[in-house]
Amino acid sequence: MTIRYTAPAVATALLAVAGAAQADDLTLCWAAWDPANALIELSKDFEEKSGHSMSFEFVPWPNFADRMLNELNSGGQLCDLMIGDSQWIGLGAEAGHYVKLNDFFDANGITMDDFIPATVTGYSEWPKGTPNYWALPAFGDVVGWTYRKDWFERPELQAEFQEKYGRELKAPETLDELKDIAEFFQNRDIDGTTVYGAAIYTERGSEGITMGVTNALYNYGFSYGTPEEPYKLEGVVNSPEAAKGLEYYKALYDCCTPPGSSDWYMSEDIDAYKSGQVALQMNFAFIWPGVEADPNVGGGKSGYFPNPAGPDGHFAQLGGQGISVVSYSDSQDAALEYIKWFAQPEVQSKWWELGGYSALKAVVEDPGFATSQPYAQTFLDSMAIVKDFWAEPSYASLLLSMQDRVHSYVVAGEGTAQEALDKLVEDWTEVFEDEGKM
Amino acid sequence: MSQSVIARAAEATPPGVARRFRGLSDRAIAWIFVAPTIFLLLAVNIFPLIWTIRLSFTNFRANRPNAEVEWIGLRNYDRILTDSDIWETMQATAHFLCWTIVLQVLIGFSLAWLINRKFKGNDLWTTIIVLPMMLSPAVVGNFWTFLYQPQIGLFNYVVAFFTGADPTSFSMIGSVSLAPWAIIIVDTWMWTPFVMLICLAGLRSIPDSIYEAAECDRASKWRQFWTITLPMTLPFLMLAVLFRGIENFKMFDLVVQLTGGGPGNTTTLTSIDLKREAFEKWRTGYASAYAIILFVTVFGLASIYVKALNKVKER
Numbered sequence: 001m002t003i004r005y006t007a008p009a010v011a012t013a014l015l016a017v018a019g020a021a022q023a024d025d026l027t028l029c030w031a032a033w034d035p036a037n038a039l040i041e042l043s044k045d046f047e048e049k050s051g052h053s054m055s056f057e058f059v060p061w062p063n064f065a066d067r068m069l070n071e072l073n074s075g076g077q078l079c080d081l082m083i084g085d086s087q088w089i090g091l092g093a094e095a096g097h098y099v100k101l102n103d104f105f106d107a108n109g110i111t112m113d114d115f116i117p118a119t120v121t122g123y124s125e126w127p128k129g130t131p132n133y134w135a136l137p138a139f140g141d142v143v144g145w146t147y148r149k150d151w152f153e154r155p156e157l158q159a160e161f162q163e164k165y166g167r168e169l170k171a172p173e174t175l176d177e178l179k180d181i182a183e184f185f186q187n188r189d190i191d192g193t194t195v196y197g198a199a200i201y202t203e204r205g206s207e208g209i210t211m212g213v214t215n216a217l218y219n220y221g222f223s224y225g226t227p228e229e230p231y232k233l234e235g236v237v238n239s240p241e242a243a244k245g246l247e248y249y250k251a252l253y254d255c256c257t258p259p260g261s262s263d264w265y266m267s268e269d270i271d272a273y274k275s276g277q278v279a280l281q282m283n284f285a286f287i288w289p290g291v292e293a294d295p296n297v298g299g300g301k302s303g304y305f306p307n308p309a310g311p312d313g314h315f316a317q318l319g320g321q322g323i324s325v326v327s328y329s330d331s332q333d334a335a336l337e338y339i340k341w342f343a344q345p346e347v348q349s350k351w352w353e354l355g356g357y358s359a360l361k362a363v364v365e366d367p368g369f370a371t372s373q374p375y376a377q378t379f380l381d382s383m384a385i386v387k388d389f390w391a392e393p394s395y396a397s398l399l400l401s402m403q404d405r406v407h408s409y410v411v412a413g414e415g416t417a418q419e420a421l422d423k424l425v426e427d428w429t430e431v432f433e434d435e436g437k438m
Numbered sequence: 439m440s441q442s443v444i445a446r447a448a449e450a451t452p453p454g455v456a457r458r459f460r461g462l463s464d465r466a467i468a469w470i471f472v473a474p475t476i477f478l479l480l481a482v483n484i485f486p487l488i489w490t491i492r493l494s495f496t497n498f499r500a501n502r503p504n505a506e507v508e509w510i511g512l513r514n515y516d517r518i519l520t521d522s523d524i525w526e527t528m529q530a531t532a533h534f535l536c537w538t539i540v541l542q543v544l545i546g547f548s549l550a551w552l553i554n555r556k557f558k559g560n561d562l563w564t565t566i567i568v569l570p571m572m573l574s575p576a577v578v579g580n581f582w583t584f585l586y587q588p589q590i591g592l593f594n595y596v597v598a599f600f601t602g603a604d605p606t607s608f609s610m611i612g613s614v615s616l617a618p619w620a621i622i623i624v625d626t627w628m629w630t631p632f633v634m635l636i637c638l639a640g641l642r643s644i645p646d647s648i649y650e651a652a653e654c655d656r657a658s659k660w661r662q663f664w665t666i667t668l669p670m671t672l673p674f675l676m677l678a679v680l681f682r683g684i685e686n687f688k689m690f691d692l693v694v695q696l697t698g699g700g701p702g703n704t705t706t707l708t709s710i711d712l713k714r715e716a717f718e719k720w721r722t723g724y725a726s727a728y729a730i731i732l733f734v735t736v737f738g739l740a741s742i743y744v745k746a747l748n749k750v751k752e753r
Binding site: 045066069070073091095096166194203204205258259260261262263393396397400407408409412413414419434 | 497500501502504523560586587588589591606607609611613614691694697698699700701702703704714717718719720
């Protein structure tokens with residue numbers, strides 16, 4: 001009797017084990033923000049089609065790098081898939097955290113020519129400019145600006161601005177125009193409330209002020225080395241023009257930001273804008289779907305424009321991430337399956353519909369894309385002018401030095417812009433010397 | 439009744455255990471009991487310390503375990519001791535440490551002196567006063583950032599009410615001159631009750647008979663305070679200073695939540711700086727040297743202080 005009933009039970013158990021071996025539980029690690037919720041929704045399709053189940057580990061932005069880089073550096077197996085920041089690609093590749101994807105792409109007909117070039121360079125390649133891919137572009141992002149279109153359109157404000165500056169009150173095309181507008185709105189009474197000019201990035205602890213100030217520096221001539229000498233810092237990072245860019249950012253902070261905005265990053269800027277405190281907001285493009293849907297500032301009350309040009313260029317800070325397979329994962333095959341699924345044009349289209357910024361050309365070059373959302377054209381224009389921070393394996397040291405030097409000058413007002421950049425060159429030189437690159 | 443402790447212990451020892459230890463000397467048995475603790479101490483305290491000293495002479499980076507590690511002698515120490523930024527963080531730490539201790543001792547002792555008097559609702563007030571120290575530092579840091587907000591923060595409105603200043607005209611955590619005081623205020627608010635409790639214990643340990651004798655000798659209240667109260671509570675006060683000094687030297691969470699070390703580096707304390715070097719920049723060798731320097735400093739100061747404390751207690 002016992003044997004008769006046990007045999008089918010064992011067979012069932014074995015089948016269950018076999019089934020479990022085929023269906024993996026994948027954990028995807030990313031930042032905790034709006035697009036992550038969209039990805040959960042999108043991934044249901046993958047779960048349905050593949051039979052694998054998905055878990056998600058999302059960490060708030062201020063702790064994201066800390067938490068996830070510790071995970072990678074310790075060889076942790078928490079994450080099978082990592083949507084890591086663009087600047088981690090050097091470390092991910094050189095320290096062996098990420099699986100190289102070239103063979104997988106070739107075998108599955110995935111080509112990087114199908115993606116926006118800036119995102120391929122920014123999120124996938126290491127060393128930069130070489131066809132060595134460690135990630136699939138997952139989320140295109142860039143710093144841009146949001147403004148209160150409803151305020152800009154008020155006739156009395158239009159007239160006052162015209163009289164004061166001799167031009168129309170509209171989305172600025174240069175950094176100087178942007179500062180004029182911010183100054184115009186600073187401490188202005190709108191509907192009985194005092195409002196301020198602009199919410200900009202000033203955060204000290206993680207990457208905030210660097211992601212903000214670079215939008216001014218790049219356009220004043222600041223550069224990370226030269227094409228001939230990638231680690232040339234002297235006269236490039238601390239050129240007099242770059243110092244003027246830093247002075248501009250400080251002037252913008254001093255004249256036109258809300259009181260107490262000395263440590264603001266993405267979420268604080270969003271809060272200030274949505275609560276009607278500021279006329280302009282610097283932020284990554286990922287927030288735009290949320291702005292459009294907001295009852296206070298959405299539904300046509302807001303407009304969008306790319307980072308304005310400066311005297312020496314027109315660039316915007318690249319954000320966004322690529323998706324990589326973590327080399328310490330026991331479920332690499334299933335993780336690669338996810339990437340294969342994610343790269344499909346129809347999945348990428350759905351990704352855009354849900355609020356994720358696809359980097360696939362087939363999606364963004366679709367004739368209907370630019371008019372699909374009020375911010376779609378600004379996203380395209382911004383992605384065409386991106387520049388990214390160092391993606392070196394020592395990026396964390398390089399970033400922290402910049403945070404320190406720039407915050408000390410812009411917010412704390414220590415020394416001059418030239419001194420701040422000179423010290424930055426000293427710090428970066430030390431890092432590159434330690435790395436044996438200088 | 440006259441049975442010795444040893445004999446009683448021997449009687450209480452189960453026969454199995456006694457058989458197992460038979461033939462071992464007292465010294466050997468003592469070693470058997472102490473050995474696990476010594477092993478644990480060596481593994482958890484001494485070995486990491488020696489390992490840290492070793493790492494401090496190298497360029498090791500924990501995030502590159504496969505990279506070649508070079509022996510660089512005293513270069514890390516030289517860099518740290520000649521780095522003006524590190525001296526700035528030391529100054530910020532000293533400023534924070536000195537002012538928090540001074541304020542907490544003054545206010546804590548005053549509160550203890552008031553609470554020590556017998557009045558209605560004494561216990562209730564004691565409970566209310568000690569509430570802040572029961573909160574998590576991360577929570578305290580977080581809600582004080584809201585209190586310090588120039589536009590909506592209660593703190594600015596209270597200051598504005600008394601001074602007539604515009605509440606949005608100053609930012610406690612965004613201003614270079616005010617931020618160091620912002621963290622001192624919060625730490626004082628949170629930890630003064632701890633000092634108060636220690637002082638209260640000291641005040642309550644003074645026998646009433648001493649004050650009665652002083653009254654008979656017609657000593658004034660002022661004289662009683664300087665010759666009885668203060669000397670007899672001094673060891674308690676010194677203990678409170680030691681505790682708060684050690685705690686605030688390694689202060690991290692509260693300040694990170696409040697200011698993140700900013701603006702600039704004005705509130706970057708050594709513990710914050712060390713964490714950045716060790717776990718954000720991953721300069722493990724450099725951070726090890728930094729930690730050793732701090733350890734020697736704290737150990738030296740604490741040793742001198744404990745000797746002074748013992749002398750006071752002996753008086």
